Amino acid sequence: MAILADIAILEVALRNAMHGALDWQWGPFWYQTAPSQTFDQRSRDSITSAWNKIPKGRRSHVNDPALPGRLVANCMFGFWANLLDEGGPITKGGRKKADYDALWLVLRRAFKGGRAEAKTSGAKYRRVWVHSVVKEVNDLRNRVAHHEPVINGYPLSGQNRRRAVRQGHEACLKLARMLDSNLAAWIAANSTVPAILSNRPTSMPVDTTRCLMSPHLVAAGYPDF
Template structure:
């Protein structure tokens, strides 16, 4: 099951980062005249800036000179994109000019929301309001599943959600993967429905032992 999850989530991660990268590029182009959003002076919090620096440090000299944008985006983690859907944290923490990032107004409303063209309909079908937190809840569930299987943790008793002191069933975690596909791209959702290994393996999900 872990192998099946990693295969499907890898596809979802690429779709998510490509969508969000495109919207960040458009925001940066409007505000700073460049599509290289990581160089455009956007108000990223300290955590986001640290993750960008770490990704930059993983690039080779050639990658830093040629096609840097694509290489940098590929080096950023799933958690990086999830974090951009949160509120935003401190900027220059513990410095005299300390401030706070506002991802709701500076990122989400300025374009990141367009990364999820199917979001509003998905929320309406669930009798919920389409918000940044709605998208975040889906993405962070997929991220939690991804980390669970990547770290070789058991899935038999479900997937714990970091910071929430609760766990969800494996079936619910897999459902979040399909939810993410739906809000990103309906064609991707249809493809995943027809080709997902998770669906096949889940039918043989092991049950917890009492």
């Protein structure tokens, strides 16, 4: 899907920017050198999973300067989104939570255009707002990556509302502007999503014999098969 191509570029830009901010604070091996209570259990589990995906032969060279890049490349979009969340328990079943508002003071360096974009959006440049933008793009990414239909929009996880694909693409461009103005300009100039959306059919013939057999009817006459 065309929009997945845009999100793939955004994902690399996001992880590189956030890795750069963490590197600035704690060095390239931030996942080892940051204070033990920096990350919650969910994030540390994701780091462990990403680490285990690196071939054992590579992991054995613990001081290899290429190791951080390999680990960062293995961290999923959701991991970076979760670092902007409010932070969960530091240990499984524990009561003490990681302070992700403190972590935000480090990560905000990743969003060079964040303050200006927040002002344009009429929002305050805070962790919660940045997380909402990143999470919206991640929700769309998960939807299209699993080849699920988006013709009638896509749900936002944890919320009882849906977003249209056009809104999701606008969120992608917003995140791009927050990260890098040149990146945003390139995506806007090269994305095929607007053209596809502008040519989206408004109606199509419906095979009523099949529709009668299916409980999944969607708006605008599109059967959900």
